[in-house]
Amino acid sequence: MAGRFIEVEGLGKQYESAAPDTPPALDAVTLAIDQGEFVAVMGPSGSGKSTFMNVIGLLDAPTAGAYRLEGQDVAGLTTDEAAHVRNRVFGFVFQGFNLLKRISAAENVALPMVYAGLGGAERRRRAIELLDQVGLAKYADSQPNRLSGGQQQRVAIARALANRPRLILADEPTGNLDTATSDEIMTLFTQLNRDTGVTILLVTHENDIANYAKRLIRFKDGHVVHDGPVVHEAHA
Amino acid sequence: MNPLAVVVEAWRSLGANKLRTGLTMLGMIIGVAAVVLMLAVGTGAQNQVNRAVSSMGSNLLVILSGSTSSGALRFGSGNAxxxxxxxxxxxxxxxxxxxxxxxxxxxxxxxxxxxxxxxxxxxxxxxxxxxxxxxxxxxxxxxxxxxxxxxxxxxxxxxxxxxxxxxxxxxxxxxxxxxxxxxxxxxxxxxxxxxxxxxxxxxxxxxxxxxxxxxxxxxxxxxxxxxxxxxxxxxxxxxxxxxxxxxxxxxxxxxxxxxxDFTVRNLTQVAEAASATARILSLMLGAIGSISLVVGGIGIMNIMLVSVTERTREIGIRMAIGARQRDVLLQFLLEALMICIVGGLIGIAIGVGGAYAVGKAMQIEVAFSAWVMLVAFAVSAATGIFFGFWPARRAAALRPVEALRHE
Structure with a gap:
């Protein structure tokens, strides 16, 4: 069967370190995501939304159910194959940026290309191009800690785009940013989704941020409690 | 990822955090320099005793003429x-x-x-x-x-x-x-x-x-x-x-x-006593050398453990963006290797220079052995490489999400 882009069935995650009686972080989650979607995942703290994203991003393994990426069950992937998928298919954007502090913005952006085996000159050229795309070409040789939070997140987005991913996983990307900067970052995501067709999976707990997406999935206690298009409510 | 890129990545990582690199290297430098210096001074002292013993001549006895006495006064040997x-x-x-x-x-x-x-x-x-x-x-x-x-x-x-x-x-x-x-x-x-x-x-x-x-x-x-x-x-x-x-x-x-009316003294006994002293000295040297090596090794181990463990998050980031375990391991192995080789060479240089300075200042003989330098270098480097590699291996074996959570 020709699989959909992402398909999970009965997905569950029980942390080994959790107390015996705690309910699982993810419990019987079944859903699918297609190429080109812009999905916001919402829910209160501990609802399982971040766990969901980590499992989808192959940063963590589920303890139950199946996860098929383009029809292939990822449970069968070796760690090296999973690393290859993270490198080529996914791009990550974190709440805390997770840039390497001691190297320049361009080198940070080039890092996924190092692991993809690109040559130095090619990496540099593309890193500058990507930084230009997020409006930071002139900061290519600055270290991340000299940049503002919004600028650092743009560098992180440029890094996520380095190997032309098909899915961007963004975990609370605006969590550390003020409203105006958050809007800029979200506009950037919207443009990327519209212009390049990249699928975006966005975890957030803010309605305003989720409103940029086209589809909304709500988690509560490890279950999906809502899944449907984003309804743009009029602000009272 | 090709091997050359890993070498470049390790090199850049060392250069990017000069303080951390310097401190780690310092552990290695002190460990090696201490052993080289201690043993240079000790071996010098041992040589000095050995030379004094052999300078006596071998299989010697000395015969002294008898003592004289004048009334109740008895003068020493060699006077009569x-x-x-x-x-x-x-x-x-x-x-x-x-x-x-x-x-x-x-x-x-x-x-x-x-x-x-x-x-x-x-x-x-x-x-x-x-x-x-x-x-x-x-x-x-x-x-x-x-x-x-x-x-x-x-x-x-x-x-x-x-x-x-x-x-x-x-x-x-x-x-x-x-x-x-x-x-x-x-x-x-x-x-x-x-x-x-x-x-x-x-x-x-x-x-x-x-x-x-x-x-x-x-x-x-x-x-x-x-x-x-x-x-x-x-x-x-x-x-x-x-x-x-x-x-x-x-x-x-x-x-x-x-x-x-004469005294015969067997100097080989004196020589034997001195040789025994030299033997004890060389045993002590062995002990001093081993202790220096252990102390230096523990220092290297600590600094490597700390500096690599605090980079668990960095390892998480690298894995999230597509580094395979072996890419991370090779990088940390190379970093430890570079630190240990450069630190070890500087340590030997400082040990030799320090021993010369001590010898000059205290007017004592110092002696160097390539063997001592080799062992000090090899043991320290092995310690450094192991404890630079092992925490990295532990971190790379984590699921990326766990490594990323590490503060």
Missing amino acids: PTLTTGDADAIARLASVQAVAPTFPGGAQVAYGINNWGTQVLGVTPEYTAVRDWPVESGDTLGETDVRSATRVVLLGTTVVEKLFDTEDPVGKTIRIRGQPFQVLGVLKKKGQSLDGRDQDDSVLVPITTAQSKLFGNRFPGTVRFMFVQAVSQEATSAAEQDITLLLRQRHRIQPDQED
Whole structure:
């Protein structure tokens, strides 16, 4: 069967370190995501939304159910194959940026290309191009800690785009940013989704941020409690 | 990811955090330098003891003439004129004895040109240089004829040469001893300190007959103060001791109930005691070296563990963006390797330099061994590489999400 882009069935995650009686972080989650979607995942703290994203991003393994990426069950992937998928298919954007502090913005952006085996000159050229795309070409040789939070997140987005991913996983990307900067970052995501067709999976707990997406999935206690298009409510 | 890119990545990572790199390297530097320095100083001291032991000459006994007494006062050994050159000749004929060197010492002022120096003058026979293992380095040695005809010739110790001659070659020159002219036959090889710390090179040798008759006018002609006796072998020294005692008691007509009028001392025992000291010294060196190595190793281990463990998050980031486990491991292995090699080389340089400085400042000998440097380097590097690699391996074995959560 020709699989959909992402398909999970009965997905569950029980942390080994959790107390015996705690309910699982993810419990019987079944859903699918297609190429080109812009999905916001919402829910209160501990609802399982971040766990969901980590499992989808192959940063963590589920303890139950199946996860098929383009029809292939990822449970069968070796760690090296999973690393290859993270490198080529996914791009990550974190709440805390997770840039390497001691190297320049361009080198940070080039890092996924190092692991993809690109040559130095090619990496540099593309890193500058990507930084230009997020409006930071002139900061290519600055270290991340000299940049503002919004600028650092743009560098992180440029890094996520380095190997032309098909899915961007963004975990609370605006969590550390003020409203105006958050809007800029979200506009950037919207443009990327519209212009390049990249699928975006966005975890957030803010309605305003989720409103940029086209589809909304709500988690509560490890279950999906809502899944449907984003309804743009009029602000009272 | 190709291997060259990993080397570049490791290099850039080291360069990007110079403080961390420097501190880690410091652990390695101190570990290696401490071992090299400690052992250089210790080995130097050991060499010094060993040289003093061998400078005595081998299989030696010394015979001192008896004590004199005046009323209730008893003077020390060597004061009574009881030993003669005749005794020496008789001892030389014993089967257990290789050679005999009768000696007649005295103190005198020696002078050349405007320089003068008070030193020890030893009246000796030609056997002396062989028995004491103290050859002539330049010029001629004493001959039998010099002794027979009591010629005024002299062999100089290197300290005396330094005190009397600036740059001139002393051989063939005439110096004055107690105002009498002596021709310099030759210069003795540098002998160094004796076991009791005396400068053995601060002395001159003259024919024993010259000392007896011309320098230290002797009331008892033909007597000597002491003699060095070389036994035929190490094992024969006890036999020689007994043979000599028997022979001298006979020659001196000492009754069975009378005390000896001479003393025989077996110097091999002294040498053995000193050798035992040197052995203990080398054991102590081994202990010091091992402890330095362990302490240094623990230092290296700690700093490597801390610096790599605090990079768990970095490892998480690298894995999230597509680094495979082996990419991360190779990078950290290379980083540890570079730190250990560079740190180890600097450590050796500092250890050698420090040992020279200590040797210079404290006027002691230092000695280096390539073997010590190699072991110190290898053990420290192995420690550093293992503890640089192992926490990285542990971090890379985590699921990326766990590594990323690490603060």
